[in-house]
Amino acid sequence: MHVADNHDLIRVQGARENNLKDVSVELPKRRLTVFTGVSGSGKSSLVFSTIAAESQRLINETYSAFLQGFMPTLARPEVDVLEGLTTAIIVDQERMGANARSTVGTVTDANAMLRVLFSRLGSPHIGPPIAFSFNVPARKASGVMTSATGEKKIVRDVVYHGGMCPNCEGRGTVSDIDLSQVFDETKSLTEGAIMVPGYTADGWMVRTFTESGFVDPGKPIRDYTAQERHDFLYKEPTKIKAKGINVTYEGLIPK
Incomplete structure (x- = not known):
């Protein structure tokens, strides 16, 4: 690690995974970085098989030896130096889940963690019926909402129907009977x-x-x-x- 590293870069030196030939690159964090090239040029080898794979391996090492026994053994990628890694969320070309409405947040449970964060740090407020509708009234909330007369606990599932196609309900396909x-x-x-x-x-x-x-x-x-x-x-x-x-x-x- 460089002295006084400000964690703005991911540094890759000497990557040799799959068809990579001693590739070195610095990637800025908190930016949109696009890897382009012809098929077989090593895009996936660098992004998935090197950077994301090492990130997942380091995360697994933080668990106890008991839990690691239930996890797949991940080998370190063929690379000389990997610095500045943070948690990687992989969204590839395969389906993320069985539900067509799945998002990165629901698949990775990041959405659930955000709900916990807002429930702990936020100031719940109940307004008029369409206060949080954002052009469409089909919105529901979950948690504890406080009104001027006291507190009332409402337990409901979070459902966002707003903006969905009324026919397919956001699934992209319609099943019907001829x-x-x-x-x-x-x-x-x-x-x-x-x-x-x-x-x-x-x-x-x-x-x-x-x-x-x-x-x-x-x-x-x-x-x-x-x-x-x-x-x-x-x-x-x-x-x-x-x-x-x-x-x-x-x-x-x-x-």
């Missing part, structure tokens, strides 16, 4: 309108619809009233009798 592949509008239930495998016209699954009394089994589905169509597709589980047997009727879509 009703034309589920039933034939031109046929009645007794004619085999339902095209889902296992729903034969004379089978028990279809009989719950024909015996329910909610729909006309002899009428083409396209001629259903709005109520009949809703009961056929979306009705909540309801107890009925089919051929004298107690069964549960449920709309075709949730079933």
Whole structure:
């Protein structure tokens, strides 16, 4: 470490990881640094396999020997000198998690630590309903909020719906059912309108619809009233009798 180092730089000297050939470089901290080059030029070898790998190895060494026994053994990268390293958060081209809404903060738990920090050092305040809406009212808070009449504890999950696409809810994709592949509008239930495998016209699954009394089994589905169509597709589980047997009727879509 240099004398009176102000921790403004990450110094790499003699990096030889993978295809690197004795590379030395100084990287400024708190700046946006971009590595560019053709495929195979050593960008990932320098950033991920050298700098980030050594940062992770040093962090693991701070744990007790007992905990290190449960962690993967990380070898020191092929490099002569690495100075000024700080904690590295790696966000590569692979998915960070199963949730499409995941961010660097949620994946690394940095978001949770920030919540703890604000809960300890902040001054909670409750304002009007749209005080913290920022153009959209779909915002929720978590923690202890203080009003003029006293304190009230509110425990709620943090949910940010503001700015999300109302159709995909921020996931980028929409899952829906193509009703034309589920039933034939031109046929009645007794004619085999339902095209889902296992729903034969004379089978028990279809009989719950024909015996329910909610729909006309002899009428083409396209001629259903709005109520009949809703009961056929979306009705909540309801107890009925089919051929004298107690069964549960449920709309075709949730079933």
